[in-house]
Amino acid sequence: MYQIDKTTNSVTALQPRAFGELGFSERAHLQEWIAKCPDCLGEELLIIAKEFDGFDETRERLDLLALDKSGNVVVIENKLDDSGRDVVWQALKYASYCSSLSKSQIVEIFQAYLNRWESGGDARERIGEFLENEDFENVILNSGIAQRVILVAANFRREVTATVLWLLQHGLRLQCIRATAFGEGERLFLNMEQIIPTPEAEDFMIGVAEKEKEQQGVERSLAKGAKLRSAFWEQTLAALEKAGITLVSNVSPSQDHWLSAGSGLSGVPYQMIFSQKEARVDLNPSRANASENKWIFDRLHEDKEAIESDFGASLEWLRLDHKKSSGIRYRKAFDGYDRVNWPEMIAWLVEHVKRMEKTFAPRLPALAADLRAGIADMETEIANGGDDSSPDS
Numbered sequence: 001m002y003q004i005d006k007t008t009n010s011v012t013a014l015q016p017r018a019f020g021e022l023g024f025s026e027r028a029h030l031q032e033w034i035a036k037c038p039d040c041l042g043e044e045l046l047i048i049a050k051e052f053d054g055f056d057e058t059r060e061r062l063d064l065l066a067l068d069k070s071g072n073v074v075v076i077e078n079k080l081d082d083s084g085r086d087v088v089w090q091a092l093k094y095a096s097y098c099s100s101l102s103k104s105q106i107v108e109i110f111q112a113y114l115n116r117w118e119s120g121g122d123a124r125e126r127i128g129e130f131l132e133n134e135d136f137e138n139v140i141l142n143s144g145i146a147q148r149v150i151l152v153a154a155n156f157r158r159e160v161t162a163t164v165l166w167l168l169q170h171g172l173r174l175q176c177i178r179a180t181a182f183g184e185g186e187r188l189f190l191n192m193e194q195i196i197p198t199p200e201a202e203d204f205m206i207g208v209a210e211k212e213k214e215q216q217g218v219e220r221s222l223a224k225g226a227k228l229r230s231a232f233w234e235q236t237l238a239a240l241e242k243a244g245i246t247l248v249s250n251v252s253p254s255q256d257h258w259l260s261a262g263s264g265l266s267g268v269p270y271q272m273i274f275s276q277k278e279a280r281v282d283l284n285p286s287r288a289n290a291s292e293n294k295w296i297f298d299r300l301h302e303d304k305e306a307i308e309s310d311f312g313a314s315l316e317w318l319r320l321d322h323k324k325s326s327g328i329r330y331r332k333a334f335d336g337y338d339r340v341n342w343p344e345m346i347a348w349l350v351e352h353v354k355r356m357e358k359t360f361a362p363r364l365p366a367l368a369a370d371l372r373a374g375i376a377d378m379e380t381e382i383a384n385g386g387d388d389s390s391p392d393s
Contacts, residue, residue: 001182001191014182014189019080019154022181022188026080027051030179031063033190034076034152035117040192041076041150041177044069046130048110050117055097062094065109071131071139072146073098073106079153087151088163088174095147103141148173154180156195164196226255232274232342233259239346245354263357265364265371268296270356272349276337279345281352283360286325292371294319297326299367300360311359330356 002011024030031050038045049065064076075098077091101109111123128136149172151164156176164174176196182189233253240248247261247270260269267287273280283300285293297319300307308314316329330352334345 001180001189003184012184014184017181017183017188019179019181022183024080024181026078027063030078030080030152034078035064038066040190041152042192042194044130045074046127047113048106048123049113052109054109058097060093060097062091065098067106067127067130067141068148069131070146071141071143072148073101073142074148074150076150076152079151081154083151083153083156083160085157085159087153088160088167091149091151091174092167092172095149098142099145099147101142103139106141146173148175150175150177152177152179152192154178161196168197228337229257229274230255232336232346235342236272236274236346236349239350240353243350243354245350245357247353247357261353263360263364265296265368267292268364270353270360272353273331274336274345274349276335278331278333279336279349280329280331281349281356282330283328283356284325285327288324290324292375293324293326294321295374296367296371297328299370300328300363303363307359307363311355 001014001016003014004011019025019030034040035047035050038047045066045068047064047066049062051061051063052065053059053061062075063078066074066076068074073095075091075094077087077094079087107123107127110127114121114123114126124136127141128134128139131139133139151160151174153176156178161176164176167174174196175194178193178195180191180193182191230253236259237248237251237253248259251259251261257273257275259272259274261271263270263283268283268285271280271282271284273282285296287293287296297317301317301319304315304317311330313330316327316331318327318329320326332348334341334348336345
């Protein structure tokens with residue numbers, strides 16, 4: 001910190017001073033400065049308790065307790081000239097104790113603080129004003145695990161800063177603020193500087209931590225879903241084998257939501273679908289050539305009435321002109337992630353994949369022959385200089 005001399009147009013370095021040398025103490029001075037001017041920590045805070053010791057079965061006492069503008073509880077721990085080795089552990093204990101504080105308990109704590117230190121006042125009203133919410137019933141305080149920790153000291157040991165940085169990476173909200181006293185003659189100055197995380201990086205680090213937490217949740221969900229699907233298909237394949245359905249005799253349980261079986265026509269598999277919301281059986285023309293898939297679909301669709309009569313139900317006919325593949329489907333709603341429903345789902349799939357095979361198997365060989373003839377005609381036409389690319393030309 002420098003003092004500007006306008007007369008000489010120069011600056012003079014102010015000398016940092018140790019709080020202890022100046023006769024200042026942690027509780028009587030540093031704590032009081034923050035209590036009377038919490039904005040010195042770089043944000044708007046509402047101090048609700050000093051030297052709070054209202055924890056069950058412990059006599060431990062935290063320095064200052066506050067609320068931030070989001071209604072989160074903030075534990076503020078002050079150390080004078082040296083942070084000590086155990087300040088992080090101490091503050092985390094206090095934060096864990098405070099995590100169970102209810103809205104009504106916070107009001108009681110703040111009311112006691114007002115009565116003792118500020119000559120009274122209405123705690124509910126003061127909190128509502130601070131949070132800019134006139135309807136106190138709608139105020140949310142100390143939600144979930146959003147408790148924060150602010151550490152204040154003149155010097156932070158390396159083991160403290162390393163631990164704080166590691167905890168930040170795991171989503172805990174901690175800040176280290178360096179308090180420095182400066183002297184110039186009889187005049188004294190106090191500088192409060194957030195060193196971890198730097199103000200510029202704080203929002204970024206919070207965003208990264210939230211993203212990592214979300215990604216971990218997604219990964220756990222995916223792993224759980226994969227394990228669930230594998231177990232479902234294992235039971236389904238056993239049921240299909242017991243029912244004498246040989247379509248999937250060489251298929252292994254999959255972690256995917258679908259299981260495919262050959263229909264005898266290349267690129268047109270039967271599929272069974274298992275999802276959280278339904279079970280489904282499909283016939284999917286999905287050959288490499290989109291025009292071939294549409295040709296197969298259209299030929300089957302011409303026989304729609306007879307096919308649905310043989311199947312015993314109306315089917316979904318999805319030509320999907322904007323995609324390469326097409327689909328013919330039948331589905332039923334289930335809560336697939338509730339294992340109680342699995343026997344019914346598996347019985348439904350066994351029955352309907354059997355119907356699917358019985359319905360389409362007699363039709364596909366002739367269709368395959370017509371397709372081969374159509375492709376041969378198309379290739380001949382191209383060789384002769386024609387431009388017809390449809391397999392049913």
